[in-house]
Amino acid sequence: MEANGLIEDERSSSSSSAVIEHKAFARIGLVGNPSDVYYGRTISLNIQNFWACVTLQPSSDLLILPHPTHDLVQFNSLSQLVNRLENEGYYGGVRLLMATCKVFKNYCKEQGIHLHNNNFSLSYDTNIPRQAGLSGSSAIVCATFSCLLDFYKVRDKIPVEMRPQLILNAEKELGIVAGLQDRVAQVYGGLLYMDFNKESMNKHGHGIYTQLDTSLLPPLHLIYAENPSDSGKVHSAVRQRWLDGDKFIVSSMEEVANLALEGKKALLEKDYAKLAILMNQNFDLRRRMFGDAALGALNIEMVEVARSVGAAAKFTGSGGAVVAFCPDGPSQVELLTDACKKVGFSIVPVKVVPSLLNEIDIRTLSKSANTQA
Ligand SMILES: Nc1ncnc2c1ncn2[C@@H]1O[C@H](COP(=O)(O)OP(=O)(O)O)[C@@H](O)[C@H]1O
Ligand SMILES: O=C(O)[C@H]1O[C@H](OP(=O)(O)O)[C@H](O)[C@@H](O)[C@@H]1O
Numbered sequence: 001m002e003a004n005g006l007i008e009d010e011r012s013s014s015s016s017s018a019v020i021e022h023k024a025f026a027r028i029g030l031v032g033n034p035s036d037v038y039y040g041r042t043i044s045l046n047i048q049n050f051w052a053c054v055t056l057q058p059s060s061d062l063l064i065l066p067h068p069t070h071d072l073v074q075f076n077s078l079s080q081l082v083n084r085l086e087n088e089g090y091y092g093g094v095r096l097l098m099a100t101c102k103v104f105k106n107y108c109k110e111q112g113i114h115l116h117n118n119n120f121s122l123s124y125d126t127n128i129p130r131q132a133g134l135s136g137s138s139a140i141v142c143a144t145f146s147c148l149l150d151f152y153k154v155r156d157k158i159p160v161e162m163r164p165q166l167i168l169n170a171e172k173e174l175g176i177v178a179g180l181q182d183r184v185a186q187v188y189g190g191l192l193y194m195d196f197n198k199e200s201m202n203k204h205g206h207g208i209y210t211q212l213d214t215s216l217l218p219p220l221h222l223i224y225a226e227n228p229s230d231s232g233k234v235h236s237a238v239r240q241r242w243l244d245g246d247k248f249i250v251s252s253m254e255e256v257a258n259l260a261l262e263g264k265k266a267l268l269e270k271d272y273a274k275l276a277i278l279m280n281q282n283f284d285l286r287r288r289m290f291g292d293a294a295l296g297a298l299n300i301e302m303v304e305v306a307r308s309v310g311a312a313a314k315f316t317g318s319g320g321a322v323v324a325f326c327p328d329g330p331s332q333v334e335l336l337t338d339a340c341k342k343v344g345f346s347i348v349p350v351k352v353v354p355s356l357l358n359e360i361d362i363r364t365l366s367k368s369a370n371t372q373a
């Protein structure tokens with residue numbers, strides 16, 4: 001999978017050629033996550049550094065093809081099998097492809113959207129570090145969803161703002177606790193401010209999504225480590241406390257949501273000193289709510305290494321990767337790079353994906369759900 005020409009591939013892949021291929025990119029929660037799971041607000045960006053790719057090929061039977069490494073079922077030994085399960089869990093991407101097909105079919109049925117009866121095979125590949133809080137799971141779902149939109153030629157019938165919820169429903173179907181920010185960033189591309197206020201969510205089934213100019217962003221860095229963690233598991237205890245009305249969780253989540261509101265202002269004003277403060281506050285609030293055991297020692301260390309050189313740092317998602325910002329510029333980036341290398345963390349400069357919406361997608365957008373800043 002080559003990084004060059006990615007965006008062109010993504011835009012041209014909806015042609016009527018027999019094989020349909022779609023990419024969906026990793027995302028970084030910049031400020032406000034995980035309040036997206038709780039009627040909050042977030043600012044997120046879609047990044048070119050990593051992506052999942054799904055291929056749909058017309059076929060006589062409907063086939064979901066397991067990935068040769070991510071859905072491993074053949075092992076050298078019992079120890080290899082156990083080692084694999086202990087490090088990566090039982091599941092690969094097959095269940096995500098299947099759940100996407102189910103959610104897509106049921107939604108079309110509910111909406112009276114006609115689907116032809118031809119069959120297809122689906123396969124996937126991904127270079128998004130596994131379960132690293134970079135939305136590897138929803139990238140697979142999102143790319144699958146895009147393939148189905150084009151195979152059935154219904155892109156014009158499913159509004160863009162509804163798609164993130166459908167993509168989320170595929171993971172809910174599997175019992176994974178997750179929020180909308182990943183899917184919004186992956187459907188729209190670019191940099192987005194998202195407001196998931198209860199009124200809009202209940203009334204329309206989606207939030208209000210504002211595409212921000214990606215040039216507002218300062219240079220950012222992504223730090224990650226081989227350390228898969230199950231985002232569903234990380235979230236479930238806090239989610240339960242929130243559902244139970246736990247005052248500390250409810251008010252902390254509101255505080256996190258407010259950081260995104262302030263973050264939008266800071267970005268629009270290019271007030272990066274403020275942005276750095278907000279990113280740090282975001283992580284500190286997450287740490288207080290989730291506790292160190294749930295966050296994981298290695299994940300906390302990634303933030304601490306970044307902070308040791310004065311960079312602002314927070315999780316991109318539920319854990320596994322960190323987004324860092326060096327307010328002092330290139331010399332601080334150098335210090336950060338050295339500090340990461342010393343402890344074995346990977347670090348790369350963030351490359352933002354521009355908006356991914358094509359003309360058909362844009363025509364489906366409703367004014368109330370989308371604004372331009
Ligand atoms: N790289 C991957 N390859 C295959 N399946 C994956 C991958 N990453 C995630 N999944 C699937 O998605 C589920 C949820 O992953 P999640 O913990 O949300 O990771 P992420 O932070 O990458 O979104 C996993 O249990 C697994 O079934
Ligand atoms: O905790 C978070 O910030 C996010 O966790 C999940 O993303 P993941 O990439 O799987 O860690 C979740 O889906 C998001 O909605 C949360 O904001």
Ligand SMILES: [Mg+2]
Nearest residue numbers: 135137138231
């Ligand atoms: Mg996920």
